[in-house]
Amino acid sequence: MEQFRQIGEVVGSLNALMVFQNNLCNRKQCSLLVDMLSHGYATIAEMMKTNLKYKERNSKWKAMEQPLKELLRVYKECESYVKTSLDTRDFLAKSITLYHNSDCVHLHIHNLLSCLPAALESIELAGHVAGNDQEDMQRKKTVSAFKYNRGLNDPRLFQLMFGHSYLVSHDFCARMESVFAEDRLFILKNVRDRGSGLKISDALLPSAILLNAKDYRVRRRLGAGKQFKEIQWLGESFALRHFHAEAGAVEKEIAADIGLSHPNIMHTLCGFFDEGKKEYYLVMELMHKDLSTYIKELCGAKKRVVPFSIPAAADLMLQVARGMEYLHSRKIPHGELNPSNILIRTEGVIQAKIAGFGLDASVRRLTQSGPADSGQLSYIWHAPEVLGQEAMTEGSSVEKCDVYSFGMVCFEMLTGKVPFEDAHLQGDKMSRNIRAGERPLFPSHTPKFLTNLIKKCWHTEPGQRPSFSSICRMMRYTKRFLAMNPEYEQQEEAAPLSPLDFSEVETAFVARCVGGADKHQMVWQIPYEIFGYRIAERESETESGSDGVEETAAALVVEEKRMRPVPSMDNVATKLSTLSKSLDIKKKLAGTATARARMVRPPQSPVGRPVRINSDSKLVTRKKSRTDQES
Known part of the structure; x- marks a missing residue:
C-alpha cells in the first residue's frame, strides 16, 4: 500500500510541474510521459479497487510489494526527467542536449511498459486470495486462466483487448512514434528564432564557436590517453574528444554518429573543426x-x-x-x-x-x-x-x-x-x-x-x-520473474532454482510470433511480448500438448474442493442424522433388492448367447447345446 501511495504522490507532483509546460523544449515528450504515468496509476487503482480488500493489506498483499516497488522507481525516474527538462539552465546547452535525447520513449516509457505488466499481474494474484468467498475466488482464477489463452497470442488482438490497460492504445502508440521528431523541429525553430548562430543540426561547425566561448574551459583529462577531456561549456559539463586529421577524413562517420540516438550508446552531440590546424573537437555526454x-x-x-x-x-x-x-x-x-x-x-x-564503435574505430x-x-x-x-x-x-x-x-x-x-x-x-x-x-x-x-x-x-x-532482440526479450522477462520472486535479490546458494529456462520460452514465443521476431522491436510492443512469453511459459508448465486452458480449469476445480470451508458442528449433526435415516431405509430394502437381483436376466453376448465370467474375470461365451436348441 505504501508504494501505491507514493506512486500517487509522484503523479500529483508531475501534474503540478506540467502547469509550466510552456517552458519545456521537449513539451510533446513530457506531455506523453505524464499522460501515460497518470493513466497507469488510474489503471492500477481501478484493479486494486475491483480485486482487493483494504482490510487485508497487511496479510494478503505481499505479492504486490516488489513489483510496485520497481514501478515506483520508474515513476521517480520519470519525475526526475521532467524536472531536469524544466531546469532553468542555459537555453542553448539544453537545446543541444535534448535535440539528440530520446530518453523519454526509449528509456522511461520503455521501463514503464516493462514494469507495468508485473504490477498488474501481482494485483491479479493478490485478488485470487482476497476475501472469504470461495466462489468469487474461483471466478477470478478462471478469468485469469482464460486471459492467457493461446488464441489471444496476436499483437493486434492484444492491443484491442488489453491495450488500454497496458498503455499501448492506438493513441499512445501513435504519439510514441511522433513526439521525438516533433520536439526536434520545435527546438530547431527556437534556436533559429533566438539568433544564436549555432546550427545544431549540422554535423560540423567552426571551432571558434566552441573555443572562443566566454565560459569554455578545460577542467581535467579523462582516461590514460590525450584525446578525452572534461570541459565546462554553456554552464554544463561535457566530454570533449580532440584529435588531428585531414579535412573530410571522418566527416561521414561524424554525421552518422550525430544521427544516432539511444539511451544505451555513446554518440556525438555536436562537432567542430579547425580548417587551419586540421583539428576536430567532438562534444559528448560526460560519463563517470x-x-x-x-x-x-x-x-x-x-x-x-x-x-x-x-x-x-x-x-x-x-x-x-x-x-x-x-x-x-x-x-x-x-x-x-x-x-x-x-x-x-x-x-x-x-x-x-556502449562506446568504441563506428566513429571511435x-x-x-x-x-x-x-x-x-x-x-x-x-x-x-x-x-x-x-x-x-x-x-x-x-x-x-x-x-x-x-x-x-x-x-x-x-x-x-x-x-x-x-x-x-x-x-x-x-x-x-x-x-x-x-x-x-x-x-x-x-x-x-x-x-x-x-x-x-x-x-x-x-x-x-x-x-x-x-540475436540481441531475443536476448532483450529474455532479459525483460527475467526482470519480471525477479520482481515476482524477490527471494532472488542476492546471489546466494540457498536461493531456489528457477522453474524454467527462458530460452525455451523464447523458442516457443518465436515459433508462434506474428511477424519477424528478430527485428528491432518498437517500445510499444513490449507489453505484448511479455504477454506472449507468459502464454508460452504457462503452456510449457503443462504436461499435455493442448492449449493449457482445460488443464488450468481442471486444476482450479481440484483446488476449489481442497479449499472448501470446514463445516460447522450444527451442519455436521444434521448430516449425521440424515445419514442414519438413510441407513435404516437401506436395511429395510435389502431383502427386496436381493430378490430382485435373482430375477435379473444374465448378461448376453451380441448374438444373444449367455455370458459367464471365469475366475480370471474374463468374459466367456457359452455355446448353446443341442438340448437347448431343441427346447
Missing part, C-alpha cells in the same frame, strides 16, 4: 567511468564477493543488450565489445552506454591509437571464429561475434572476475583452447536462468547464438 574500472572498485575497496545483486546485474545486462540491438538495427557491428568499452554513470540507478585508425582493451588478454573477448582468423564477409557473422563478446561481459558482471583469469594457460595456448570450446566456469550459486542464456551467447557455433 568504464565498467571494468567500476567492477574492480566494487570487488576491491568494498570487498564484495560479486559486484552486483542479481536484479542489478540483470538490469545492466539488458541495458547493454538494448544498446547492441539498436546498433545492429542500424547495421553497425561493434567488433570490440568488452567492459572497457561500456561507460557507466553511477548517479542514482546505474546507466550503461575510425578515429583510432587515423590516430593510430589502440582499442580500449589493447593488452595481453584482448583475445578473451573475441569469438572463436575471430581468433581463428576465419573470413567473415556477412554482417550477420560479425553480429554473432558481438553476441559472443556480450556473453563474456555478462560473465564478469555476474562473477566480478575477468574470464579465464584463473587459467594457467595464456597467449596462443589459451586462444587455441577457446577455439576448442573451453569457457569460464560459473560459481555454483549463479542462477541457472542467467548462466544458460550466457552459455548460448558464447556457443562455439555462431548460428546457435541468439
Whole structure:
C-alpha cells in the first residue's frame, strides 16, 4: 500500500510541474510521459479497487510489494526527467542536449511498459486470495486462466483487448512514434528564432564557436590517453574528444554518429573543426567511468564477493543488450565489445552506454591509437571464429561475434572476475583452447536462468547464438520473474532454482510470433511480448500438448474442493442424522433388492448367447447345446 501511495504522490507532483509546460523544449515528450504515468496509476487503482480488500493489506498483499516497488522507481525516474527538462539552465546547452535525447520513449516509457505488466499481474494474484468467498475466488482464477489463452497470442488482438490497460492504445502508440521528431523541429525553430548562430543540426561547425566561448574551459583529462577531456561549456559539463586529421577524413562517420540516438550508446552531440590546424573537437555526454574500472572498485575497496545483486546485474545486462540491438538495427557491428568499452554513470540507478564503435574505430585508425582493451588478454573477448582468423564477409557473422563478446561481459558482471583469469594457460595456448570450446566456469550459486542464456551467447557455433532482440526479450522477462520472486535479490546458494529456462520460452514465443521476431522491436510492443512469453511459459508448465486452458480449469476445480470451508458442528449433526435415516431405509430394502437381483436376466453376448465370467474375470461365451436348441 505504501508504494501505491507514493506512486500517487509522484503523479500529483508531475501534474503540478506540467502547469509550466510552456517552458519545456521537449513539451510533446513530457506531455506523453505524464499522460501515460497518470493513466497507469488510474489503471492500477481501478484493479486494486475491483480485486482487493483494504482490510487485508497487511496479510494478503505481499505479492504486490516488489513489483510496485520497481514501478515506483520508474515513476521517480520519470519525475526526475521532467524536472531536469524544466531546469532553468542555459537555453542553448539544453537545446543541444535534448535535440539528440530520446530518453523519454526509449528509456522511461520503455521501463514503464516493462514494469507495468508485473504490477498488474501481482494485483491479479493478490485478488485470487482476497476475501472469504470461495466462489468469487474461483471466478477470478478462471478469468485469469482464460486471459492467457493461446488464441489471444496476436499483437493486434492484444492491443484491442488489453491495450488500454497496458498503455499501448492506438493513441499512445501513435504519439510514441511522433513526439521525438516533433520536439526536434520545435527546438530547431527556437534556436533559429533566438539568433544564436549555432546550427545544431549540422554535423560540423567552426571551432571558434566552441573555443572562443566566454565560459569554455578545460577542467581535467579523462582516461590514460590525450584525446578525452572534461570541459565546462554553456554552464554544463561535457566530454570533449580532440584529435588531428585531414579535412573530410571522418566527416561521414561524424554525421552518422550525430544521427544516432539511444539511451544505451555513446554518440556525438555536436562537432567542430579547425580548417587551419586540421583539428576536430567532438562534444559528448560526460560519463563517470568504464565498467571494468567500476567492477574492480566494487570487488576491491568494498570487498564484495560479486559486484552486483542479481536484479542489478540483470538490469545492466539488458541495458547493454538494448544498446547492441539498436546498433545492429542500424547495421553497425561493434567488433570490440568488452567492459572497457561500456561507460557507466553511477548517479542514482546505474546507466550503461556502449562506446568504441563506428566513429571511435575510425578515429583510432587515423590516430593510430589502440582499442580500449589493447593488452595481453584482448583475445578473451573475441569469438572463436575471430581468433581463428576465419573470413567473415556477412554482417550477420560479425553480429554473432558481438553476441559472443556480450556473453563474456555478462560473465564478469555476474562473477566480478575477468574470464579465464584463473587459467594457467595464456597467449596462443589459451586462444587455441577457446577455439576448442573451453569457457569460464560459473560459481555454483549463479542462477541457472542467467548462466544458460550466457552459455548460448558464447556457443562455439555462431548460428546457435541468439540475436540481441531475443536476448532483450529474455532479459525483460527475467526482470519480471525477479520482481515476482524477490527471494532472488542476492546471489546466494540457498536461493531456489528457477522453474524454467527462458530460452525455451523464447523458442516457443518465436515459433508462434506474428511477424519477424528478430527485428528491432518498437517500445510499444513490449507489453505484448511479455504477454506472449507468459502464454508460452504457462503452456510449457503443462504436461499435455493442448492449449493449457482445460488443464488450468481442471486444476482450479481440484483446488476449489481442497479449499472448501470446514463445516460447522450444527451442519455436521444434521448430516449425521440424515445419514442414519438413510441407513435404516437401506436395511429395510435389502431383502427386496436381493430378490430382485435373482430375477435379473444374465448378461448376453451380441448374438444373444449367455455370458459367464471365469475366475480370471474374463468374459466367456457359452455355446448353446443341442438340448437347448431343441427346447
